[in-house]
Amino acid sequence: MLDDYNQVWNTQSSNSSESMPLGGGDIGMNVWVEKGDLYFYFSRSGTFDEHNTLLKLGRVKVTLTPNPFEGKEGFYQELKLKDGYVLVGQNDTKIKLWVDVFKPIIHVDLESKTSIKMTASYESWRYQNRYPKGKENNANSYKWAPQGELIMYKDSIAFENNGIKFYHRNRENTVFDVAVKQQKMESVKDQMLNPIANLTFGGFIKGDNLKPDGTYLGKYEDTDFKGFNLTSIKPSKKHALEIYLNTDQSDFSTWNNGLKNLISANKNTAKQAEKNTQKWWNNFWNRSFIFTQKNQSNAKDSVYQIGQNYQLFRYMLGCNAYGKYPTKFNGGLFTVDPVYTNKDLNFAPDFRNWGGGTMTAQNQRLVYFPMVKSGDFDMMKSQLDYYVSLQKNAELRSEVYWKHNGASFTEQLENFGLPNPAEYEWKRPADYDPGMEYNAWLEYEWDTVLEFCQMMLQQKEYAGEDIQKYNQFIISCLRFFDEHYQYLAKQRGRKALDGNGKLILFPGSGAETYKMANNANSTISALQVITESLLNLSGNQLSKEDSEYLKAFQTRIPPLNFGQIENHKVLLPAKTWERVNNSEVPQLYPVYPWGIYGVGKPDLETALNTWKYDPDALKFRSHIGWKQDNIFSARLGLTDEAAKYNTMKMANSERRFPAFWGPGFDWVPDHNWGGSGMIGMQEMLLQEADGKIYLFPAWPKEWNVHFKLHAKQNTTIEAELVNGELKVLKVIPEERKKDIINLLGKSEAEKTKLN
Structure with missing residues (x-):
């Protein structure tokens, strides 16, 4: 069933907004093919500059000669959810892109029936200093109130050992120093954690059959950039490109040694790393899922769509399972050129609204709460440890x-x-x-x-x-x-x-x-x-x-x-x-x-009255962004309303990738939109009160569903509903089966009397 949700595209994309997310560990990529070239942005958790902008690490462009992507026929790009990779191909050539879940390494593996030449270019818009003006500062912590002119300092980029090394090292004075002074905390400054001082992040791009081949200048959408080419020494039927990433709060030589050690420790280990990564994704999907369907034609089935988008969004969350920092509500690791979100914002690709190092709690919670019922406890650590730190x-x-x-x-x-x-x-x-x-x-x-x-x-x-x-x-x-x-x-x-x-x-x-x-x-x-x-x-x-x-x-x-x-x-x-x-x-x-x-809890009627009669609750009702009406209605056992708001919230986005919602109140992709949608669907299927587990408390009888969710006391529940009948019910541990109460088709009045 999961394979049904794979995204398959049979035409190339017109620009970065028509990209497909890919990632693993703490790395996110946007992958697309445009005018015969393969492109991807790549990002990593915790890459904050002096001003707390969450910087992308760059863009890679892959050009092949002769070019298999030139004809119109036979192109495909597929996100393979089960194994966590993207496959792009045409005319006997296929390229597999995947990210090692356990080590910060990106892999691009090409196979072709005929020998072809590959040029892999690293494209950076931070090859020179940039001077953000006006709204562009919404991407950093100064927002609308920069103190004097800000400089987005350039990265260091150079050819080295037949590859390209690129990094950003934070300058001495950062927004931490400015905020401490502004907020009169200087007396305790030396006791405070400062996560952006001495931070260095970047990496190294290489391939066995690649050598440096000059630089070029260009412009993508609104942003000028410099490209650094690596070209194959000889045409071949196989090419492998690897990007090794390192982020460290240390002196430069420690960062540099860390990068070198990562590269030398991973010689000839790609095959095993690929197996380990696939196994991780397989386990991830077995841990929890919600598959849905109403009728047989998927294309127009709104119920199928919400199940698809639940899985696609959970996949995006899985791409930052082990980040040092939590997944950001305002785009996660998957933002692209801002002009595709708002045509007036012709800024560099690092832009996102509402800041980079700013973690807005009301929004972040909606990204992380769904991980409880999906059993993704290992993925919650970065958000919880962030607060503890x-x-x-x-x-x-x-x-x-x-x-x-x-x-x-x-x-x-x-x-x-x-x-x-x-x-x-x-x-x-x-x-x-x-x-x-x-x-x-x-x-x-x-x-x-x-x-x-x-x-x-x-x-x-x-x-x-x-x-x-x-x-x-x-x-x-x-x-x-x-x-x-x-x-x-x-x-x-x-x-x-x-x-x-x-x-x-x-x-x-x-x-x-x-x-x-x-x-x-x-x-x-x-x-x-x-x-x-x-x-x-x-x-x-x-x-x-x-x-x-x-x-x-x-x-x-x-x-x-x-x-x-x-x-x-x-x-x-x-x-x-x-x-x-606010609303x-x-x-x-x-x-x-x-x-x-x-x-199943006391005095449900008072809460129902609040939903039905409070004038503000009625006025503010919506499915957009961080709105929670889809969750409230499910929690209250209101099946029709929960169906309405969750269907609207989890419907396909306006973009090519269906789970790139937004901007809502925030940015694209809007992760608190997706997170609140996941929570709402979980609450429709499973709730608990006083040791009892309520099945289908707000799920329409005619919606087919197969789900596996987690409950208290280390319990998992897997159930399958087909044409209004419960066909499968697996409860682990078995003794908790006695705590299950099936509410399928029960009226609001019956639910009100449960306690």
Whole structure:
């Protein structure tokens, strides 16, 4: 079934926007054939420059003589999902492109029935300094507020040992230094993690039968570049091109030696590496899947499409399984020339909107939450460890600004743990709290880190993993709320708590939407769920002191807020708020991600009323980008609505590759669009409450599906639904079969009565 979802193209592409994603380990490529030449961009996790732009590593062009791609007939380009590679061919010539999952090496293997000559060219637009202007700085951390003229420094590129060496080494002064000064953190600067100082990244391109063959200048779309040719010494029926990559925060000679060692250690190992890589992808696909179909003609079948795009997007996530940094919500490793996303942005291919080293929590969580039910726990490490690595910097913020404990994480977070400098704002009132962002959208939004705490706890809840390394991090995040809101209350009056001994979470924020909020429900539900889960899952690993602290903190968390709309009890966004700034629906966060309400849980009706009657929830409803209506409706057991919003969200994108959605609110490909789509489909198929596993809680009876998903207590469920009948049900471990309740075809009223 997976093979049905392979993307097969029988015509060449007109430009880079019609490219196909390829990758593995922590490398992403965009592959396409244009005017008879094979091209690919290649990117890698963590290649941040001085200004925190996530730089591509370059573009490769492969030209063959005589050229098999010249005729119109017989061309094909296929993404082979099962084994994780791309095959391009025509006229007895085929080229296989694949990435080693375990080592940072890209392989291009050509086979032909006749001897042909190959020229592989490395094309770089960073052969000279570039001077980003205006909107172009949205790709870096300065965004709309660069301090003086910025220089995008050139890379070093040269022929060496019959190959091409290329690298970027960050200059001494970086945006880290600028932000630390701007945000008055100099007193602790030497204690802070700085991930972009001394960073060097790049690699080496070579092939056994290749030699340097001069350079040339050119222009692709809007960007000038310099090309460096490697040409075959003699025509051959076989050619192999290899690109070795290295990223290291060290001095240059250490980086250089690392690259040399990578090359020498991998002589004659490609065959075995290819086997290992294929095995990894085979296991990846066996771990989890959702195959769907409604009727037999795939082309027009919207249900087939959502299954296809679920698999294609999960494949793209798999391409950064082991990155040092999480997969970025705003394009991942697969962005291309920006003019194809917005015709007015004629910038270099490094461009993406919303920054390179800026990890926006509300967006990132949607990229990573689907990995829980797909069982991709190994892939979640880069996102979770990213936060843990910044714990010290976040605690230093609390110490420097407010002299209290706890890790203070903001919503728009740089990869060094401080707020984005542009969002922090340069033009601030002199007496404004230096720990605060002077920003209408982001002020007082500290609670988004708690969703990553949730993912840390789910590693144990679902996979039984040891999460001791996360316990102190989670406690520090909770402690921030406890100490900071007592600190703020004491600024206003004599008492630290309200008349009931509860924290006063004011000023707070209901996502980016309900601002200057008092006791936002999204924050309250997060604090309640995380504290309870931590005590349940890690209780026996915590010190007596930590355990007692958490139990006492639990008593200080305020209760959720309810209201009435047309005589229906509803969840409110907060006790009170002053203004509405965005279009998220945090009044439904107690449904998702916090799971206080849902199928099989108490008082489902209150959550359903909120979905049906809250005027903002109705006004903001949409399937685009990070919108979560497809998830809320599935969690509430609303089959028709879940079918509608998930079909719209996971429909083919407007681009040649069906899962390159966007830009939505962000960029192309929009990874929080795909991630929220995956979550919605999973929730339609499988939910849990109080040890019970609900099958098909919001799945239409007439949609055929074969899926394998993960549940709590190391459980996997594989089920096949054909023409409204459950044909296969495999539950591992077997004893959990008794916990399964099949809700296929059950009415909303029946689901409401489940608890």
